[in-house]
Amino acid sequence: MPKVPIWDLPDVPKGELPPHIELQRTRVLCNPDAPTHTENIQYSGAYASMGVDNSLRLDHFRENFKVEVIRLTEDDMEFDLIGIDASLANAFRRILISEIPTMAIEKVLIANNTSVVQDEVLSHRLGLIPIKVDPRLFDYMSENDVPNEKNTIVFKLHIRCERGGPRLTVKSDELKWLPNGSEFLLATENSTSNSTSKPKTYTSFRCSQDSLQEFSNNPIAPKHPDIIISKLGPGQEIELEAHAVKGMGKTHAKWSPVATAWYRMLPEVVLLQEVKDEKAVELEKKCRVKVFDIEDVGNGKTRATVARPRACTLCRECIQEEGWDKYVALRRVKDHFIFTIESTGALPPEVLFTEAVKILEDKCERLITELS
Amino acid sequence: MEHGSFQDQTASTFSLADEDHTLANSVRFTLNQDPRVTFCGYSIPHPADARVNIRVQTTGDPASEVLKDACQDLMLVCQHVRSTFDQAVADLKRRKLLQPWTLTIKEITGLIISLSRVSFEN
Secondary structure (H helix, E strand, O other): OOOOOHHHOOOOOOOOOOHHHHHHHHEEEEOOOOEEOOOOOOOOOOOHHHOOOOOOOHHHHHHHOEEEEEEEOOOEEEEEEEOOOHHHHHHHHHHHHHOOOEEEEEEEEEEEEOOOOOHHHHHHHHHOOOEEOOHHHOOOOOOOOOOOOOOOEEEEEEEEOOOOOOOEEEEHHHOEEOOOOOOOEOOOOOOOOOOOOOOOEOOOOOOOHHHOHHHHOOOOEEOOOOOEEEEEOOOOEEEEEEEEEEEOOOOOHHHOOEEEEEEEEEEEEEEOOOOEHHHHHHHHHHOOOOOEEEEEEEOOEEEEEEOOHHHOOOOOHHHHOOOHHHOEEEEEEEEEEEEEEEEOOOOOHHHHHHHHHHHHHHHHHHHHHHHO | OEEEOOOOOOEEEEEEEOOOHHHHHHHHHHHHOOOOEEEEEEEOOOOOOOEEEEEEEEOOOOHHHHHHHHHHHHHHHHHHHHHHHHHHHHHHHHHHHHOOOOOOHHHHHHHHHHHHHHHHHO
């Protein structure tokens, strides 16, 4: 019997996982019937018996974590987060949707509304209009605060459809910003007593928001000028004031800064053996999103290649038929997230994401101070 | 708020008000990867209350210290995510600024399709 060094025996731990366990750890296997190995193994000692340390190593994370921006426009972006756990990606997504503040119309003072849209429906519609203003410049208004220039934005809407004219469509560009606050006078019993002072209105602004340098050459307005608010028939009129305050998406979706934010794991399509000629044509036809291409290998022979794995929706149509799972394997990479953010316009999407990460940091900091 | 015994500080339940899955699941992730942790998990006792309970059991260190370290780790991870992300966005913006005429493949194909459609119509 030949002498074999002990380290070459197949069952000696080498500090790395055997390939099949590594596959189960890093991939979700999308089988024809159901996905398997969907869980993330987080426990630090999960692979201790194989000599692999599964504890959190920050230097390891720093080396492996990558961000690749795929698309970045004014109000939407797509990027890849590589080397991060689903729990963190999900935390960022949840914060984006429900915990980043924005400004939205919360109070509507209606002086006159003879349109067919009822007051409460009109107010609700106004609330949903995204306002293009940086919420970081404002404070929250708590229950016993007076509305002032730091926590309230006032818009005026006064429009009338003249008799004998055509019907009128009221769009969001009719909302006019009032930098000096409300113009509606507060009804008080002793209004005559001090006639010299400024008449009291529904807001108490100490200065005009116009004079603040952030807004002086960048007036506050709805993000889109063409959102239909209501339609007026001849003789109908709307006169109102809308007060926007700072809030969060968990209170009401109108304060959510994103139309939506979502992620998906990177699809991985692997050809387990070569798919040739007619079979390749068949495979290419099976895929609706054109993941596969047919490649010429000379001598009139062809074979299938995986050209666009990112397009794969994991519909599993290509492995549904008997025997095809021997040729094609569909997987998802567990630590590669394709993240998409669609901003409603208050903040650009890249700022939204950094804000989301900051909020998670703040939460940690708060917990640490609470514990100590 | 911490629930545990004074004799045995290695096992505690922490009840956090005004928190949800966002923080609890992230902290559970970092806690689980700490070798000093023998058990950890979280629950939301009632969906209508904004409260989570995080259970931590350790091999010997005080549970509150281990939880604090987990938060610290999570913060460091977040800081790294933020700086890497900002770097990636800044790189992209600089590249776009340098080559404003470069089009993405999608834009090129879109252009070709629209051009061919025009010639077809003519």
